[in-house]
Amino acid sequence: MRQLPLVLLCLFAFAATAEAHARLESASPPVGGTVQAPPKQVAITFSEEVEPVFSTIEVTDAAGKRVDSGKPDRAPDKPQVLVVGLQPLGPGIYRVVWHAVSVDTHRTQGSYSFTVAR
C-alpha cells in the first residue's frame, strides 16, 4: 500500500505517451450554436490526433441533403483538427454527423446541430 503513490506517479509519467479515444473538444460553428454569417467549413477539434483517411464529417440541411464537400482533411499543423468544406449555406438548422478514428485506431462518433441565422 505504501508503494501506491509511487505506482501512480509512474503511471502519470508513462501516460505522457498515452493515446486515447478521440472526443470532440470544440467545433466551428460551435455545437448547438448560432452563427450570423454562413460558414465556409466545419472544423472539429478532437482530444487526440485523428486519421482523416478513416474519419468522416457529413453535414446535412433540414431536408437531409448533404451540403459538405466530401472527405474531411486534417487542418495544417493541427493533427487534432478535421475540416470539411461546405457549399454556400442559407439560413436554417444544419446537422453534423462525424465518425473519427484516432491514431491508435479507437473509433468514436457523434452528432450535433448548428444554426445559420436569418
Add this chain to the structure above:
Amino acid sequence: MPKRHRAAIVATLATLVSLPAAAHGIAGARFFPVTLTLDDPAVADEASLPTVVYQPNKPGSETDYGFEWDKRLTENFGFAFNDQYRMVRQPAQAGGNLLGWDDPILTFKYQFFENDAHEILASVGVQKEFGGIGAVSHGLADSVGWTQPTLYAGKGLGDLPPGLGLLRPFAITGEFGYQRADVGTSTSPDGARTPNPNFLNIGASVYYDMSYLRSQVKDYGLPEFANHLIPIVEFAYSTPASSQYAGITTTGTVAPGVLYEAAWYQVGLEALIPATHASGSYAGFIAQFHIYLDDLLPGSPLGKPLF
C-alpha cells in the same frame, strides 16, 4: 463495537463487494463511465487501483483498499478479477483491530447487445467468490463462497427529441444478480447448522455527462475542467432471496457523487449513505482511481482483446 453495528457494516460493504465496479463501454456517441458501487454493462481492458471504501461506525470504522483488473479475451467477452484488503478498527474490548484480505472474486462477462442509435449496451455474466481464501479466521472473509449470474444493461438518453436536448446527457445503468451460496448450510464445530443465505443484488445508476453536453448538445463555453465531470447517483441493494433466513434483511447504499473522466483515467468520489436501517447509521465514502488500459497501452496485450 457492538456486534449488530459490525454486522451492518459487513452487510453494507458486502453489497459493494458483490457488485464490483468495472469497465466503460461505448454505444454510438455514449461513453458509459465506470460506476463505483455497481458494475457497468461493458467489457473492456481496464483496472481500478485503488478503490477505497471508508465506513465509520462509532466507536470504530472500516477502510477497505480494493483493486480490480478487467481484461477482454475477445471484443465482447472478458473477465475481471478483484479483491480488497480490509482494515477494521474497533476498541480492544470489542476484539481490537482486524486486518486481512477478503475473498477474491472472478467475473466472466459477455456483451451480447449493442444499439448505437439508442445508446444501449447489455451484457450477461457470472461472478464467483472463492470462499475460504481470505482472512476467514478474522471474520473478514467468508468460508463459503458464492456464484452469481448477473444481467447488466445501460441506456443513454441521447435519442430524446431535440426539444429535450438538455436531458440528452443523462444515462442510466442497471445490474441484477442472483447470488447463490456454494454450500447451502454450514456446520459449526459444536454441530450447529447455519444456512448460508442467497441474495438478490440489484444496482442502478443515473448520471449526467458534461462531456456529452458539450460535444452532442450545446457547447456553453464552460471551463475545461467542468466538461470532464459526470455528476452521478448510484443505488446498490442486497436482499435475501427468500424469507427463510431469520435476522437477515435488505441492506443497501445510496451513493451520490461525481466522476472526473480524462483521456486514460477516471477518478470517482461518492458518499455512501445507508439506505436501510440494517445498513448502518453513518455515511461513509468510496473513492476510486480507474485506468483505461486500452487508452494507456493500446498496442499491448493489456490494452486490446487477446483473440
